[in-house]
Amino acid sequence: xxxxxxxxxxxxxxxxxxxxxxxxxxxxxxxxxxxxxxxxxxxxxxxxxxxxxxxxxxxxxxxxxxxxxxxxxxxxxxxxxxxxxxxxxxxxxxxxxxxxxxxxxxxxxxxxxxxxxxxxxxxxxxxxxxxxxxxxxxxxxxxxxxxxxxxxxxxxxxxxxxxxxxxxxxxxxxxxxxxxxxxxxxxxxxxxxxxxxxxxxxxxxxxxxxxxxxxxxxxxxxxxxxxxxxxxxxxxxxxxxxxxxxxxxxxxxxxxxxxxxxxxxxxxxxxxxxxxxxxxxxxxxxxxxxxxxxxxxxxxxxxxxxxxxxxx
Numbered sequence: 001x002x003x004x005x006x007x008x009x010x011x012x013x014x015x016x017x018x019x020x021x022x023x024x025x026x027x028x029x030x031x032x033x034x035x036x037x038x039x040x041x042x043x044x045x046x047x048x049x050x051x052x053x054x055x056x057x058x059x060x061x062x063x064x065x066x067x068x069x070x071x072x073x074x075x076x077x078x079x080x081x082x083x084x085x086x087x088x089x090x091x092x093x094x095x096x097x098x099x100x101x102x103x104x105x106x107x108x109x110x111x112x113x114x115x116x117x118x119x120x121x122x123x124x125x126x127x128x129x130x131x132x133x134x135x136x137x138x139x140x141x142x143x144x145x146x147x148x149x150x151x152x153x154x155x156x157x158x159x160x161x162x163x164x165x166x167x168x169x170x171x172x173x174x175x176x177x178x179x180x181x182x183x184x185x186x187x188x189x190x191x192x193x194x195x196x197x198x199x200x201x202x203x204x205x206x207x208x209x210x211x212x213x214x215x216x217x218x219x220x221x222x223x224x225x226x227x228x229x230x231x232x233x234x235x236x237x238x239x240x241x242x243x244x245x246x247x248x249x250x251x252x253x254x255x256x257x258x259x260x261x262x263x264x265x266x267x268x269x270x271x272x273x274x275x276x277x278x279x280x281x282x283x284x285x286x287x288x289x290x291x292x293x294x295x296x297x298x299x300x301x302x303x304x305x306x307x308x309x310x311x312x
Contacts, residue, residue, distance in 0.1 A: 008167065008169050009169060009170075009172045010094050011092060011093050011094060011097075011172065012094070012172045012174050012187075013173045014080070014084060014091075014176065014178065014179075015173055015174060015175050015176065015177075016081075016084045016085075016177050017176075017177050017274070024085045024086070024087065027085055028085040028086055031078065031081065031085070031278055032082055034279060035074060035078045035282075038070060038074050038278075038281045038282040041282065041285030041286070042067040042071045042281070042284065042285055043067070044299070045063070045067040045285050045288060045295070046064050046067040048299055049063060049064040049067075049295075049298075050064065054297075055294060055295070055298055058121050058136040058141045059118075059125065060295075061141050062114065062117060062141070063118075063288060065114060065145055066114055066284065067285070069107060069110060069114065070281040070284050070285075072103075073277070074277055074282075076100060076103045076107065076178075076277075077177065077277050078277060078278060080177070081178065081277075081278075092179065096179075097174070097179040098163075100178050100180070101156075101159065101164070101179050101184065102160040103156065104156075104178070104179075105152075105156040105159045105160070105181075106152045106153050106155065106157075107152065107156075108152075109151065109155035109206055110148050110151070110153075111152075112207060112251075113148035113151050113152060113210065115214060115244070115247065115248055115251060117148055118244055119214040119218060119244065120144075120213075122217065122244060123218075123220055123221055124136055126221050126225065126241075127221065127224045155206060158202065162198060162199055163185055163195060166185075166192065166195060167189055168187055168189065170189045172187065173187075176273065177273075178273075181200075181203075218245070221241060225238060243287050243288050247288075251280065
């Protein structure tokens with residue numbers, strides 16, 4: 001039991017990114033550029049898939065969901081981080097802190113499930129091509145998508161309830177630029193061992209289970225691709241998976257470094273969280289547009305239509 005003031009905490013103070021004194025203006029410009037590019041890039045990908053009938057397939061349906069996610073996810077923490085960098089209010093209300101924890105883990109878990117579903121989609125497309133349209137029909141795709149978002153919501157609710165059912169009546173300084181479990185939980189004026197164990201187990205089990213399912217899908221995919229006789233066929237099969245694999249590496253890297261490593265370093269945690277919150281969502285539009293001929297073709301057609309309309 002921690003000793004501290006008996007007055008309940010009504011707000012928290014975000015300390016920001018450590019060891020960045022004097023770099024606030026440069027970081028503000030850099031992160032604002034990343035954030036705007038993230039919003040515009042993912043919105044363009046989403047609208048392109050929505051407008052192009054050739055992209056109305058399960059693979060691009062899930063990609064459109066990923067684009068929606070990459071619009072919401074950085075919006076949970078980036079606006080507050082930009083406010084901190086320009087020297088404005090560092091405080092965040094108790095309810096605002098709880099909301100950040102909920103939406104961060106709700107959307108993070110949704111992404112984890114979504115990458116797993118996308119891996120299953122690629123598994124069916126490559127390993128069972130003749131039955132692809134039957135297996136991945138509209139009802140299945142809709143059910144899987146709804147399941148990812150509902151599963152993420154349940155996950156976020158459990159973790160938020162677990163963390164904020166504890167009393168907070170002592171220190172209120174959060175050693176980060178946003179509220180998350182590793183930096184908020186130690187501020188509780190109660191025994192946190194059970195909550196810490198359950199929360200880390202929850203995050204770890206979800207991440208590990210999804211990772212193993214993705215690994216299983218791609219093991220089967222690789223074995224199927226190696227059986228293809230033509231080199232051109234193997235190349236095309238690998239190209240359909242390369243973008244997804246790249247995104248998975250960018251996603252699971254920060255998760256492992258923040259939640260599953262034994263030792264914690266505030267500076268390293270801040271760097272990893274910036275990568276996870278700001279940079280990775282910005283990279284997905286580049287990954288999927290530059291490495292996907294169908295998306296690039298649809299983008300060119302869309303831009304040509306826009307310019308033609310303006311000329312008329």
